[in-house]
Amino acid sequence: MVRAASRPEKTTDDDDVIAEMRASYDRLTQSQKRIAEFVVDEPEQVAFSTVDQVANKLGINPSTIVRFTYRLGLAGFPDLQSRIQQRLKSRLERAENINDGHGSLGHLEGTSFVASLQQDMKNLHRTVEQLSKEDLEAAVSMLVKARRVYVCAGLSSYAVAHFFALILDRLRSDTVLVSGDGAMSSSHLSEIGKNDVLVAFTFPPYAATTRQMASWAKESGAKVLAVTDTPISAVGQIADTVLLAACSGTGLQNSLVGAMAVSNTVLNGVTAAQGNSAMERYRRLNEVLSSWNSFILK
Incomplete structure (x- = not known):
């Protein structure tokens, strides 16, 4: 496991993690860009995996992920996880207020149309x-x-x-x-x-x-x-x-x-x-x- 370094002076609000990645993306290293893309594309895995598991998926050293979190002004990987978990919680709360809306596609069962329509519904919900x-x-x-x-x-x-x-x-x-x-x-x-x-x-x-x-x-x-x-x-x-x-x-x-x-x-x-x-x-x-x-x- 990676030992946490000293806490950075800069702090980042919960809602600003993605904004900070946007603002600094062009200045990130290639490895850090891959981490940023993973955080955006796979927030669930970031929220509920260890730093070693995420590093293994990306094929990089865990310390690279820890340095990335410092680059965002966070206090380490657990801090990033906490903020991503909070974002996911907010998304789920909003999703609960949305009618499922999938409806019945039984009349189209066995056709290629079902997968397409279901994907469109998923896209709308997301x-x-x-x-x-x-x-x-x-x-x-x-x-x-x-x-x-x-x-x-x-x-x-x-x-x-x-x-x-x-x-x-x-x-x-x-x-x-x-x-x-x-x-x-x-x-x-x-x-x-x-x-x-x-x-x-x-x-x-x-x-x-x-x-x-x-x-x-x-x-x-x-x-x-x-x-x-x-x-x-x-x-x-x-x-x-x-x-x-x-x-x-x-x-x-x-x-x-x-x-x-x-x-x-x-x-x-x-x-x-x-x-x-x-x-x-x-x-x-x-x-x-x-x-x-x-x-x-x-």
Whole structure:
């Protein structure tokens, strides 16, 4: 077993362990990055395994894990365990308040559809467990106060970004959907500044252009809101606020059910925060679309 070294002077609040990993991820060694990823991806194993067991799973020396905890401002591995256990407890308490929602899939038994639908339900539940009131309120506040909101994504994540930008534009003015094309994105983001917000949707394998746009936004003084699967994803590390959405799929593609749920939740929050102004803008835009005979249903 590893003997604990002297307690570091720096202290870290329970809720700041993941935030500290996000902030320091790029400065960690490769071994420490592997530990950080393990803490995020396998919190249950960290919470209920010994330091030697975790070290064995990662193929590293236990002392490396202890030094990693000091790097976070903790008092050692037991301190990290305690904080992860508390986070898990909070997640479970939230989960208990969620209806199971699995329903009956008996009529689809024996088909490949069952596994896919069950995975989507698991993703939705995991997404809800990971969301916090504080992060959602921070996201809504950013979107309501921003001079202009830019929405970006690449690859399959662009589908969610398109939906989010479309509805947000009906709730507030100055919403810009940024194309994944290099020339178009640079043109769109050339005027982004400190009073603006960039919303970035990013999931594995993580579009490089999304990271580039988020980095440019930060360098320009804008705030970044990330909707992603892990707080230590490339954009998650630099974002001002991160909303997590589980995306594991049973096929070749990611499941975007969690990301859509997060989008709906934030958009509804913006609607509530904007009040009558959002409703009036939505009504006016619908009148325009109706006058153009855009809808089959009248």
